[in-house]
Amino acid sequence: AFAHSPRAEAEIYIVADGNGLGRLFDGIGGMSAGATSKLLVNYPDTQRREILDYLFKPNFGASLQILKVEIGGDGQSTDGTESSHMHSPEDENYRRGYEWWLMVEAKKRNPAIKIYALPWAFPGWLNKEGQRNPYTYANVTAGYVIKWIQGAQTHYGISVDYVGIWNEKVYDRNYVITLRRELDCAGLHHVLVVAPDAPLINDWKICPDILKDPELAKAVNIVGCHYPGTLTTTAAIETGKRLWASEDYSTFNDLSGGGCWARILNQNYVNGNITATIAWNLIASYYDTLPYTREGLMTAETPWSGHYVVESPIWMTAHTTQFTETGWSYLCHGYGSGHLAGGGSYVSLTSPDRNQLTIVLETMSHDHSQCIRPPLPEYNVTKQDVIMQLKGNFANISSLQVWRSTLRFGNASSEFFQNRGEIKVVDGQVKLKLDVDEVVTLTSVTTGNKGSHPDPPPDTEFPLPYKEDFENYVEDMEPYNFAQQTGVFEVHADGNHGNVMRQMVLQIPIYWCSAEKLNLAITMIGSETWSDIAIIVDARLPSNTSAAEGYFLAARVNQGGCWVYQSRGVFMFVDPVREMFAVYGSIDKTVFLAEGSTGAMASHGWNTLSLSLKSTWANGSVNGRMLFNVTVPEETSNGFVGLGTTSWGYADFDNIYIDNPG
Ligand code: 147
Helix, strand or coil: CCCCCCCCCCCEEEEEECCEEEEEEEEEEEEEEECCCCCCCCCCCCHHHHHHHHHCCCCCCCCEEEEEECCCCCCCCCCCCCCCCCCCCCHHHCCCCHEEEEEEHHHHHHCCCEEECCCEEEEEHCCCCCCCCCCCCCCHHHHHHHHHHHHHHHHCCCCCCCCCCCCCCCCHHHHHHHHHHHHHHHCCCCEEEEECCCCCCCCCCCHHHHHHHHHHHHHCCCEEEEECCCCCHHHHHCCCCEEEEEEEEEECHHHHHHHHHHHHHHHHHHHCCCCEEEEEECEEECCCCCCCCCCCCCEEECCCEEEEEHHHHHHHHHHHHHHCCCCEEEEECCCCCEEECCCCCCEEEEECCCCCCCEEEEECHHHCCCCCCCCCCCCCCCCEEEEEEECHCCCCEEEEEEEECCCCCCCCCEEEEEEEEEEEEEEEEECCCCCCEEEEEEECCCCCCCCCCCCCCCCCCCCCCCCCCCCCCCCCCCCCCCCEECCEEEEEECCHHEEEEECCCCCCCCCCCHHHHHHEEEEEEEECCCCCCEEEEEEECCCCCCCCEEEEEEECCCCHHHHHCCCCHHHHHHHHCCCCEEEEECCCCCCCEEEECCCCCCCCCEEEEEEEEEEEEEEEEEECEEEEEEECCCCCCCCCCEEEEEECCCEEEEEEEEECCC
């Protein structure tokens, strides 16, 4: 029967619980962090509900078991800035940003989903002058993080399950211990500390420290490592702690991205005893050309169109999540989990009562399953026949459901998460033919379902002309489509002027990456493809000591995320107090284009700024007075529209109008 197989005989794999069970399964998750969900919030209602179903609804799509979110810190965290719940020590606000909303929507669909929160940047007031260190006042920082956890409970009824230290920065022993102690003091015993979400690939180095240090060992509930490449260390095993790939994936979500995800979901356990894998990121909902394009489980980056794509990683996830629950157990290595003789791997999981059994097999080939990091050593996968031999408690199972995905990299189309009906168990055996680049689930669970919604509308370009007066927002909201890159921009009511958009960050945050090094605040909007473009904006500095020094308008801004400080484009900086302007071809003011006097301006009242680019020309005006008409550098050919403040401090923006130049 197996004559055509390159492997002469079917290999037999034991699936048994007689020798006890393996580790507890903690779940598969996605991360909303680094402003990766920015464009999701303003999707049309229908499509937004559909997308959330694909991500979170049990027995529909990815049916995620963990949602990891950023605790916004007023600093750039990869594809944008997420706002802090405390811009200053006196400030406390639980309406900002979109993580609250996302957690509520996830919980609505799956009350059992686990919530994991982690800071990237921290607001500057937590810093010690001249440092970049949130650990100096450990109890203050712990208090700040705990406020966020309590805010989730008080304002949204969300119980946070896990909390981390400082994303991809060194952990601090005293802070980890302080955080655990302060959580306990606040009665938050159930919130488990995950540490360290360390800065290096496959970095389990906290483990030797834990082994030497009982106090640290007590404070760390779970060890979380990033991009472990499915591996762990002896010291990690010796700690006896649960081991997580607390950030993984970050791979372009084409078919190979799906292959990467399917492979690591299995092999993180097989090779590394890792019991949770969390993808950066949950959904690619940031402007397409920002860093790490489409490295999410699915894609939704054009809210104005309603278009989204359910990518392959969604269905790779479903192969495990739809047939397991957190709290199930893996079966031991060699007794349900291991490598396949023809390449690939298998894992088995069982429910606490051992009545349910789920086996997931994957045969992802090397070239079709590489992740962004670390490099993947060469290996071979061939077609193969396998026999799963059910023993112990599973010996009396008479049939299993079969779910199959086949990734095809040629012209033939792939098949995702297909129900292939029931397979009979004969003499405790299930026989299966496996092709290369497949995932197969064999399960006693009968609730699996490939959910679907009608096709979303087609993709379209960012709509022009674009007008925004901020009147249709609730106070504190982050305006739609404006992707803040440094600083934070919120809607605030301003008496007879109505709502305005206000920059809120007053000092450099404890930054996470280099974005903030220019000490200015910028938000971007539109499309990276924009070349000829005209912008009109009303801007004002408030008359208080926390006002910014000035504001700016920009076009053809060609860099964002952590690299925003290297942006080229046309930047028109205006100082309304000194009534001066300066135009540069780069955000860091190294490429000078023009400068001069603006003529009369309202130093702390409203002024109208405009900037227009057409072909190789840029001209700008203040209050209708033309100030310059310059040739732009040749490499400055296209990019986003931007605006912001020239220093940390308040400034208001209103009546934004963007269109093709006349
Ligand atoms: C991770 C970050 O933790 C995420 O927020 C996101 O930025 C993600 C994008 O891939 O990257 O940080 C890393 C960035 C670079 C490396 C490892 C992790 N690296 O080059 O080894």
